[in-house]
Amino acid sequence: MELNQAYVAGRVIAKIAGLEVDNWREMNHQAHIQCMTLALEVVPDSDALEVVVEECLNAFRTGDLRKLKEETIDALVGDSDYEGLDEETAKYVARGVVSETLNIRRYIHMI
Numbered sequence: 001m002e003l004n005q006a007y008v009a010g011r012v013i014a015k016i017a018g019l020e021v022d023n024w025r026e027m028n029h030q031a032h033i034q035c036m037t038l039a040l041e042v043v044p045d046s047d048a049l050e051v052v053v054e055e056c057l058n059a060f061r062t063g064d065l066r067k068l069k070e071e072t073i074d075a076l077v078g079d080s081d082y083e084g085l086d087e088e089t090a091k092y093v094a095r096g097v098v099s100e101t102l103n104i105r106r107y108i109h110m111i
Contacts, residue, residue, distance in 0.1 A: 003092045009042035010096020017056035018104040045082045051075040059101050060108055068101060069094045
């Protein structure tokens with residue numbers, strides 16, 4: 001995987017979380033599924049994806065982007081349960097997650 005793809009995947013992960021903020025009945029479910037599919041091409045474990053999405057939701061509320069970045073890297077690098085991403089790729093994904101989370105947070109607070 002190229003690092004720019006990892007960055008885009010990180011932005012897609014944040015978009016998943018952003019889509020989940022909206023009213024469920026008004027959500028474009030097809031876009032949600034496409035986002036999840038793209039993200040899971042990069043993220044090696046669906047549990048890791050869930051951790052990152054939860055951290056995005058927390059960052060939408062709190063604005064703690066530093067914690068979001070750290071938790072994203074930790075979740076994606078993995079542990080003994082699964083083989084995660086290499087640290088450099090995880091950092092690029094985290095940059096994408098933080099960037100898109102910031103965009104979504106700005107939008108949420110402008111409404």
